[in-house]
Amino acid sequence: xxxxxxxxxxxxVHDLGIRYNLRLTRRTTLKQSLVGMLRHEGVxxxxxxxxNLSFNVMHGDNLALIGPNGAGxxxxxxxxxxxxxxTEGEVRLYGKSSTLLTIGxxxxxxxxxxxxxxxxxxxxxxxxxxxxxxxxxxxxxxxIGPFIDAPLRTYSTGMRxxxxxxxxxxxxxxxxxxxxxxGTGDQSFxxxxxxxxxxxxxxxxxxxxxxxxxxxxxxxCNRAILVEKGTIIHDGEPSATVEIYRERVKERKLxxxxxxxxxxxxxxx
Amino acid sequence: xxxxxxxxxxxxxHVPSRRRGPVELVLEGVAEIxxxxxxxxxxxxxxxxxxxxxxxxxxxxxVLDPLFLMGIYVVLVQIIFNVGTPDYPLFIFAAILPWKWxxxxxxxxxxxxxxxxGLIRQVQFPKLVLPVAAVGSATINFAISLIALALMYLLxxxxxxxxxxxxxxxxxxxFVFSLAVAIGLAAVNTFYRDVQxxxxxxxxxxxxxxxxxxxxxxxxxxSPQLRTILQLNxxxxxxxxxxxxxxxxxxxxxxxxxFIGLGWVLGVSLVFVTIAIILFKRMEPAFAKxx
Numbered sequence: 118x119x120x121x122x123x124x125x126x127x128x129x130v131h132d133l134g135i136r137y138n139l140r141l142t143r144r145t146t147l148k149q150s151l152v153g154m155l156r157h158e159g160v161x162x163x164x165x166x167x168x169n170l171s172f173n174v175m176h177g178d179n180l181a182l183i184g185p186n187g188a189g190x191x192x193x194x195x196x197x198x199x200x201x202x203x204t205e206g207e208v209r210l211y212g213k214s215s216t217l218l219t220i221g222x223x224x225x226x227x228x229x230x231x232x233x234x235x236x237x238x239x240x241x242x243x244x245x246x247x248x249x250x251x252x253x254x255x256x257x258x259x260x261i262g263p264f265i266d267a268p269l270r271t272y273s274t275g276m277r278x279x280x281x282x283x284x285x286x287x288x289x290x291x292x293x294x295x296x297x298x299x300g301t302g303d304q305s306f307x308x309x310x311x312x313x314x315x316x317x318x319x320x321x322x323x324x325x326x327x328x329x330x331x332x333x334x335x336x337x338c339n340r341a342i343l344v345e346k347g348t349i350i351h352d353g354e355p356s357a358t359v360e361i362y363r364e365r366v367k368e369r370k371l372x373x374x375x376x377x378x379x380x381x382x383x384x385x386x
Numbered sequence: 387x388x389x390x391x392x393x394x395x396x397x398x399x400h401v402p403s404r405r406r407g408p409v410e411l412v413l414e415g416v417a418e419i420x421x422x423x424x425x426x427x428x429x430x431x432x433x434x435x436x437x438x439x440x441x442x443x444x445x446x447x448x449v450l451d452p453l454f455l456m457g458i459y460v461v462l463v464q465i466i467f468n469v470g471t472p473d474y475p476l477f478i479f480a481a482i483l484p485w486k487w488x489x490x491x492x493x494x495x496x497x498x499x500x501x502x503x504g505l506i507r508q509v510q511f512p513k514l515v516l517p518v519a520a521v522g523s524a525t526i527n528f529a530i531s532l533i534a535l536a537l538m539y540l541l542x543x544x545x546x547x548x549x550x551x552x553x554x555x556x557x558x559x560x561f562v563f564s565l566a567v568a569i570g571l572a573a574v575n576t577f578y579r580d581v582q583x584x585x586x587x588x589x590x591x592x593x594x595x596x597x598x599x600x601x602x603x604x605x606x607x608x609s610p611q612l613r614t615i616l617q618l619n620x621x622x623x624x625x626x627x628x629x630x631x632x633x634x635x636x637x638x639x640x641x642x643x644x645f646i647g648l649g650w651v652l653g654v655s656l657v658f659v660t661i662a663i664i665l666f667k668r669m670e671p672a673f674a675k676x677x
Contacts, residue, residue: 129396137675195674199400199510202671227436235433239425240509240592291397 127211127292127323128174128307129380134205135192137164166192167347170206179324181334181355183362189328193344194294197325212291214320218243226270230261230280233269237284256311259283260306279306282347286313293317295326331359387566402607408664415663419514425511429519433494434526446526449534463599471604472636476542480632481598481625483535484557487528488621491588494573495568496518496582499673506674513670514663517572521565528557536630547640549631556627556643559652560614563620573666576676596621601629604636620654623647 130136139162150270152218167189174180182190190230195201198216224233234255256265259280272280295314316328318324318337328334334341334355341358343350419426441447459478463469471477490655498516499506506513532553539546575581593599606613616622627643632639648650 138672166390195507196400199398200507200674203400203402205402207402208400210398210400211396212398215677225432225436228432232432232435236428239422239428240511242422242511245424 118195124178125211126173126209127176127178128286128325129209129211130170130172130174130197130206131209131275132206133170133193133203133208134168134191134195135166135201136168136204137166138162142291143348145285163325165347167196167344168205170347170349172342172349172352174323174325176322178340179318179338180326180329180340181331181338181358182325182344183331183334183341183352183358185366188344189347190344191296193348194296194325194327197292198294210292216285216288216290216292216294224269226275227268229268230259230265230272231256234284241288243288255283255287258287258309268365275303275306280312282310286310287316289320291322293321293324295324295327295328295329297330331362396417406667408660411664411667412660413556415512415514415667418514419518420514421507422515424514426522429515429524430526433519433523437527445530447528449537452479452486452534453537454533455482455486459599472638473542473633476538476545477601477629477633478599479535479538480629481596483528483531484560484625484628485593485596485598485621486531487524488560489582489586489593491524491528491564491568492571492585492589494524494572495581497586499572500582501581513673514569514666517568517666518565520572521561524564525557525561539653541580544633544638545632545640547631547634549634549640549642550633554565554627556624556631556648558622559655560621561649562659563624563651563655566655566662569659569662569666572661573662574671576669576673592621597621597625602626620651623651 131145169354170193182193184190197202197210205228225236231252234250234252238245238251243251259265259276259282261272261276261279264276265280269277269280326333326338338355340353341355342352343358345361345365350365351358437445437448443450456475456479459482460475463478464474468575497515498520499513502516507509555660571585581638595616597616602617603623606616624647627648630641630643632667
């Protein structure tokens with residue numbers, strides 16, 4: 118396992134398992150669940166998004182989680198952020214805070230930009246004093262001019278993204294969790310936001326990013342984990358992991374194609 | 387590799403949520419509400435800013451709305467059904483104001499968790515603040531709508547009574563009862579979103595079954611069984627108490643609130659709030675998986 122530093126672990130994930138109870142957590146209506154109960158349907162009622170997952174993240178690691186859609190990458194990230202609690206195993210974080218960077222936290226269309234900053238801070242549990250001190254720099258970084266005192270529903274998508282990014286990156290966490298939020302808005306803001314991300318990455322003890330941007334992984338990360346169906350397929354150098362991922366995608370495509378071919382040429386029943 | 391390191395202690399550990407006892411859950415829930423008071427205040431402030439900001443008359447609607455509703459009921463009950471209760475506008479106004487509070491509290495609280503589903507998957511915070519803030523906003527709304535009551539008294543000056551000072555006492559009982567129902571609804575609605583749709587109709591039916599447009603004193607004297615059943619409704623002593631202090635006796639003169647009835651409702655509501663918090667806290671870990 119590549120390590121950029123030997124200062125000890127930043128995160129330890131031990132035998133993590135997260136189970137979804139489909140009977141409860143699928144968007145159900147009363148009708149569906151009553152019908153289900155009556156029919157005693159033999160559908161799967163449980164689904165393990167991840168299981169028996171163990172890995173360590175060392176100090177200074179910039180780790181990417183890659184894999185196909187539905188592999189459990191985001192579930193892992195949510196578990197690290199404490200938003201999903203583990204069904205099995207445990208997650209140990211050696212840092213005073215871990216933040217999931219996602220744009221739009223706490224946004225309320227009828228409130229002004231400034232009010233939204235305050236509300237987001239309260240949801241994040243940031244002390245009022247700290248938030249008041251951060252306010253000017255958040256407003257400045259978002260750089261949306263007088264709109265900061267207008268209701269959010271009057272904002273363009275780009276302005277919303279700028280404000281969201283500015284709020285989300287205003288606090289510098291020890292452990293930075295990124296869910297595909299690299300570069301938003303117009304060109305000038307994109308450059309600015311990428312610089313901010315680099316700054317956060319450099320100050321954080323550890324960074325974990327979930328992304329489909331394989332170019333970003335090989336360029337910026339020092340380690341990559343390939344996740345499929347909730348388990349680790351490969352853990353190592355980004356270039357090697359990305360290579361394995363590409364191979365597997367190609368393979369799957371081939372099998373799918375041959376299946377499609379068989380299906381197309383099979384005599385109709 | 388995954389053994390806890392000896393020299394360092396983790397700052398945060400996420401482990402499977404143990405099946406915690408009810409006492410622990412209640413204490414935790416109460417502590418969460420108390421420690422997040424500022425967040426609750428902000429959310430209430432946000433709700434107040436939001437309501438009616440897009441209308442020409444703005445916040446004036448808080449006062450106008452119950453007056454219009456009263457107008458409709460007066461026409462309906464007094465003119466169409468020809469019921470001859472003296473000073474009927476004030477009679478039903480005493481029920482419209484608290485009921486509006488009750489139905490808005492339940493309606494907004496029921497959807498309070500699902501409305502913030504995006505946030506729940508982004509930020510870790512105690513979800514209990516959501517229904518509490520919904521009930522809080524509705525309460526402020528009620529307090530402001532008391533201005534409409536003051537306006538009503540310009541027409542019914544002779545019905546002003548010192549017992550009006552008991553309104554806050556009745557309101558406290560109603561608040562606790564609303565909170566219990568609201569927290570329970572918010573949790574259940576996360577898994578069965580039909581609850582929100584059914585609720586409006588159910589609350590309306592509940593109003594007609596409560597002594598709002600009519601009173602136990604004037605009706606149901608000859609059907610004691612039905613009367614007993616309807617009096618099990620926790621909102622019955624609450625509405626009768628409001629009417630006693632706001633409207634008073636039919637022939638005029640203030641009446642005290644139904645202290646015994648209110649005491650019972652308060653006791654039952656405190657039990658309900660405890661049960662609702664336990665229910666909510668049990669379901670909370672699954673919220674992020676549903677929304």
